[in-house]
Amino acid sequence: MHSTLRRTLIAAASAAALAATAAAGGVNAPAPFDKGDVKLALVGFISAGDFFEAYQSGAQAQAKKLGVDLRIFPGKQDPALERDQIEQAINLGAKAIVIDHGLPESLKDVAQKALDAGVKVVAFDVNLDNPKIPQVEQSDHLLARLALDEAIKDNGDKFKAAYVYVAGFAPLDRRDEVWTEFKRSHPGVEEVARFGAVNSTTAATVADQAKAALSAHPEITVVFAPYDEFARGVKLAVNELGLNDKVKVYSADVSTADIREITEAGSPWVATVATNPAVVGAASIRAAALLVAGQDPGHSIIVEPVLLTQKGLRDSSVATVEELSAKVPAFGKSNAATAGWIPE
Ligand code: SR1
Numbered sequence: 001m002h003s004t005l006r007r008t009l010i011a012a013a014s015a016a017a018l019a020a021t022a023a024a025g026g027v028n029a030p031a032p033f034d035k036g037d038v039k040l041a042l043v044g045f046i047s048a049g050d051f052f053e054a055y056q057s058g059a060q061a062q063a064k065k066l067g068v069d070l071r072i073f074p075g076k077q078d079p080a081l082e083r084d085q086i087e088q089a090i091n092l093g094a095k096a097i098v099i100d101h102g103l104p105e106s107l108k109d110v111a112q113k114a115l116d117a118g119v120k121v122v123a124f125d126v127n128l129d130n131p132k133i134p135q136v137e138q139s140d141h142l143l144a145r146l147a148l149d150e151a152i153k154d155n156g157d158k159f160k161a162a163y164v165y166v167a168g169f170a171p172l173d174r175r176d177e178v179w180t181e182f183k184r185s186h187p188g189v190e191e192v193a194r195f196g197a198v199n200s201t202t203a204a205t206v207a208d209q210a211k212a213a214l215s216a217h218p219e220i221t222v223v224f225a226p227y228d229e230f231a232r233g234v235k236l237a238v239n240e241l242g243l244n245d246k247v248k249v250y251s252a253d254v255s256t257a258d259i260r261e262i263t264e265a266g267s268p269w270v271a272t273v274a275t276n277p278a279v280v281g282a283a284s285i286r287a288a289a290l291l292v293a294g295q296d297p298g299h300s301i302i303v304e305p306v307l308l309t310q311k312g313l314r315d316s317s318v319a320t321v322e323e324l325s326a327k328v329p330a331f332g333k334s335n336a337a338t339a340g341w342i343p344e
Contacts, residue, residue, distance in 0.1 A: 029066075029341045030293040032095065038068040040288055041089035045082050045102035045126070047074035048200050049229050050255030051277045054321070055100065055124075058278025062285040065343040070285065077200060079106040086110045089119075096120035096288035103168060104128060120291035122301075124284050125171045134291070136284045136301045136336075138275045140171045143305045144178035144226055146273045147250045150307060151222050154248060154270065158188030160219040164206060164230040166196040175226040175252065192217045196230065206233025207240075214241055221247055228253035231269055235261060238268040253277070254308055256320045263313050270310045275303045276325055279334045282344075286337040297337040306331050 032038050042059050046052050056072055063070035071092065073085035082102050087110060089097045097114055099107060104127050111121050111128050121128070124136040151159075165176055183189055193213035197205040206225075210233055214220055223238075225231040231251035238247050244266045254262075254274035262269045280303045287297035306328055318324050325332030338344070 030295075033066060033068070033289065033293060033341070036067055038066075038292065039071065039092060039094045040068050040285065040292075041071045041073065041092065041094040041097045042100060042284075043073045043075060043082060043085045043089060043097060044100040045075040045077065045079075046100075046198065047076045049202065050257055051228060051253050052100070054255060054277035055281040055284075058276075058281030059098065059285045060281075061278070062282035062344075066285070066289055068289070075100075075102065077198070079103050083107065083110045086114060090114050090117050094119060095292045096122065098122045098124060098284045098288050099126055099128070100124045100284070101169065102126045104170075120288060122284055122288045122291065122297075124280070125169070127170045131299070134287050134297050134299050134301055136280065136287060136303070137174075138171065138280060139302050139304050140174035141178050143252055143273045144175040144182075146305070146307045147226060147252065147271060148178065148182045148224065150271045150273075150309065151224065151248070151250045152186070155222055156188075157186050159222050160190050160192045160217065161222045161224060162193040162195070162210070162213050162217070162220045162234075163191050164196045164210075164223065164225040164227070164234065165194060166198045169198065171252075172227065179224060179226075189222075192220060198229075202227075202229035203232040203236065206230050207236035208233075210234045210237035211240060214238065214243060214247065223247060223249045225249055226252040228255065228258050228272065228274075231272065232258070232261065235267065235269050244268050252305070254321065254324070256322075259313060259319060259321070259324070262308075262310050263319075267310065271307065273305045273307050274331075275305045275334075276321060276331050278321075279303060279325075279332065283334050283336040286339070286342050289342060290337055290339060293341075295339065301336045303334045303336055304330065 075082040121133045195209035223234045225234045234249050247268050249269045251272040290297040
């Protein structure tokens with residue numbers, strides 16, 4: 001072969017190899033990401049709601065940038081289905097499984113089964129009590145503290161409150177620890193009603209419960225509802241009962257639809273504390289990729305939330321999560337579980 005032609009072919013082959021490497025996980029990606037053909041799985045428990053949709057789309061976007069095939073299994077709030085889907089992910093040949101929420105007791109053994117089969121496991125907001133399983137979370141203690149500090153700022157330290165809670169979900173349990181401590185350190189704050197539900201129509205169920213509680217306790221002026229589906233339900237009830245001038249709602253989470261609900265005229269939803277769920281989804285996939293590459297993402301992977309007030313959102317005319325990400329860098333990006341070879 002003519003030497004110029006051979007040099008041209010070699011150069012073309014190297015360029016193609018480089019491009020393939022970049023497509024499969026960035027420059028200098030370690031094995032197995034250097035070859036492509038890596039499968040990961042994301043097994044959820046809660047399929048309904050903005051938070052989980054955005055979390056999954058962030059995970060999918062990060063997987064795409066890594067050049068990996070991410071299979072998403074929706075758990076549909078069914079513990080048996082979630083277990084079954086973890087088994088399916090193992091059988092599918094996933095190199096790592098991200099387990100997103102769920103009931104620990106129904107997951108611990110099947111997560112161990114994955115580890116025994118050589119599959120890496122990352123947990124988001126479910127405590128699987130296993131030193132081999134890194135835990136992704138949103139700093140729920142800080143999240144609850146920021147929301148409750150805001151409630152004190154707006155209402156003073158003497159008020160009657162309703163609290164929305166369902167035990168057994170790691171993030172809600174952590175937020176509950178702060179609420180319990182908050183009531184102890186603020187004796188003027190009295191919890192006069194407690195309710196909650198997590199199902200496929202959480203906001204609607206909570207709306208009915210909130211309507212009953214607010215009607216039975218007209219003295220309630222503050223509702224601590226630390227999950228956006230809870231806050232939506234309470235807001236519906238407040239609107240229906242015409243209590244908008246009397247009751248204020250403090251929550252967790254944010255979505256574009258939530259921003260609309262918070263900023264609309266007369267909304268009782270005055271503050272929320274939130275991460276960008278897409279950023280948390282991306283961090284979960286990066287953690288899984290690091291484990292697959294034999295690198296250590298750390299045991300605790302934390303994405304910090306930010307306080308978003310109704311006033312702040314209205315004043316800045318922020319209308320979408322994308323605009324919020326652009327305006328508040330701490331919301332739009334996280335350094336959790338990053339590496340030079342992982343494209344962001
Ligand atoms: C039922 S648990 C709901 C929470 O999970 C995520 O951590 C979100 O922040 C949401 O509030």
